[in-house]
Amino acid sequence: MGCTCADVARLCRTSVDAVYRYVRKNHLRAHINAAQRRRLTAEARTVWLRLLRRFPKASANRLERIEPRAFRWLYRNDIVWLREHWPDLPVRRQSKRADATAPHGQDAAMCARIRMARKALKADSSNRRPSLAALCRQLGVTEYGLQRARRWRRVEKAVRDYLGSTNE
Known part of the structure; x- marks a missing residue:
């Protein structure tokens, strides 16, 4: 489970073309694509969780800049999981964002x-x-x-x- 066609060919000691012929003949392309999506999603999730552990106070924007590929994959393909594992928002120290006075001068x-x-x-x-x-x-x-x-x-x-x- 989770092997690519090249991995299967190497393990079975056959050519990659033979594996592709078998996949085409038995209509297994959808299963291979689904397995590849699951593998890529699992990899992106582990990278995201590793970033959350490594930078616990970092914002989502900063984490995205550190690892943009994992963020993009999760954002496009697993947004529900990403929102559940979104970094906590920092607590605001002031109630108002801007001061009523103008910047100096x-x-x-x-x-x-x-x-x-x-x-x-x-x-x-x-x-x-x-x-x-x-x-x-x-x-x-x-x-x-x-x-x-x-x-x-x-x-x-x-x-x-x-x-x-x-x-x-």
Whole structure:
């Protein structure tokens, strides 16, 4: 069980062609393919379990980078077993993933850009009311990008100052 046609030919001291003829004549190709799949699956499972023992705190991505062939085989052919033997997820130390403050200096840079855009828009059109769309166009960001930046207090204040400003 689990032998290849070449192994059978070597054990029986016959040619590989004779073994293939016997397989074709007796319609055994499906059995050989199933046995080969079982053998490859068993090999991939042992490799995966060895990786889990060797790197107990590693993530699935790291284990995949270490042994990509075993991971791909199991992912394509034995996903249920792979999910049962998935590495434990690390426990999060913080409840929030991101801080409410901007990375160092990013909010100040955005405020400076908003002030420059405000001056350029004032110089361009003295009659129009300030709008978020005009500010986004002047900054070269999408409305979603500006909305994300407005989570930072300094940027929110700069945008409110721009929207509340009257064109003089």
